[in-house]
Amino acid sequence: GESVGLHLPTLSVQEGDNSIINCAYSNSASDYFIWYKQESGKGPQFIIDIRSNMDKRQGQRVTVLLNKTVKHLSLQIAATQPGDSAVYFCAERNTGFQKLVFGTGTRLLVSP
Amino acid sequence: KAGVTQTPRYLIKTRGQQVTLSCSPISGHRSVSWYQQTPGQGLQFLFEYFSETQRNKGNFPGRFSGRQFSNSRSEMNVSTLELGDSALYLCASSLDGTDTQYFGPGTRLTVL
Numbered sequence: 001g002e003s004v005g006l007h008l009p010t011l012s013v014q015e016g017d018n019s020i021i022n023c024a025y026s027n028s029a030s031d032y033f034i035w036y037k038q039e040s041g042k043g044p045q046f047i048i049d050i051r052s053n054m055d056k057r058q059g060q061r062v063t064v065l066l067n068k069t070v071k072h073l074s075l076q077i078a079a080t081q082p083g084d085s086a087v088y089f090c091a092e093r094n095t096g097f098q099k100l101v102f103g104t105g106t107r108l109l110v111s112p
Numbered sequence: 113k114a115g116v117t118q119t120p121r122y123l124i125k126t127r128g129q130q131v132t133l134s135c136s137p138i139s140g141h142r143s144v145s146w147y148q149q150t151p152g153q154g155l156q157f158l159f160e161y162f163s164e165t166q167r168n169k170g171n172f173p174g175r176f177s178g179r180q181f182s183n184s185r186s187e188m189n190v191s192t193l194e195l196g197d198s199a200l201y202l203c204a205s206s207l208d209g210t211d212t213q214y215f216g217p218g219t220r221l222t223v224l
Contacts, residue, residue, distance in 0.1 A: 043215035
């Protein structure tokens with residue numbers, strides 16, 4: 001069963017569209033940021049990460065943008081597919097601390 | 113390389129009982145972190161172990177405890193279970209705690 005919040009913000013897109021998921025982080029001292037994807041009944045799956053000395057990083061079909069001025073992180077998914085439907089979490093980590101602080105998550109629904 | 117494994121996958125307990133959950137990290141990973149995921153509170157950090165020592169601890173009561181063995185496998189224990197302890201308990205491993213954390217599938221604990 002689903003283990004994430006019942007009232008998550010939801011982004012609904014059509015297959016083939018580009019998706020942008022946003023995240024505001026809380027700690028200006030955070031130096032490492034990571035995006036996870038969580039499908040129903042599974043643990044979070046690593047998508048992409050970025051360190052604070054960068055403002056953009058690209059992976060396969062995904063791009064993460066970091067704006068430290070406004071403490072904002074975004075995940076862009078190109079050519080979204082039905083298999084991308086999941087809850088997406090951003091997480092931040094402060095220098096020297098190993099724990100991740102997670103955002104509340106965004107549910108992405110992709111329609112064929 | 114095998115991923116993070118957690119056992120058992122599902123548990124049902126009653127109030128007042130105690131429970132032990134197990135996590136085997138990715139081979140070569142020495143850091144193991146535990147998180148609790150609930151619909152209301154999202155993903156929250158419990159504690160992190162590295163080389164058999166607890167390095168970080170979240171804001172959970174003393175009923176939540178853990179340990180790590182010399183082979184990096186970790187266990188967490190919850191004593192005197194309460195209804196509110198019902199959650200998905202996730203374990204994540206990383207090489208040394210400062211890099212990417214990879215999650216296991218979680219243990220779904222239900223307290224009746």
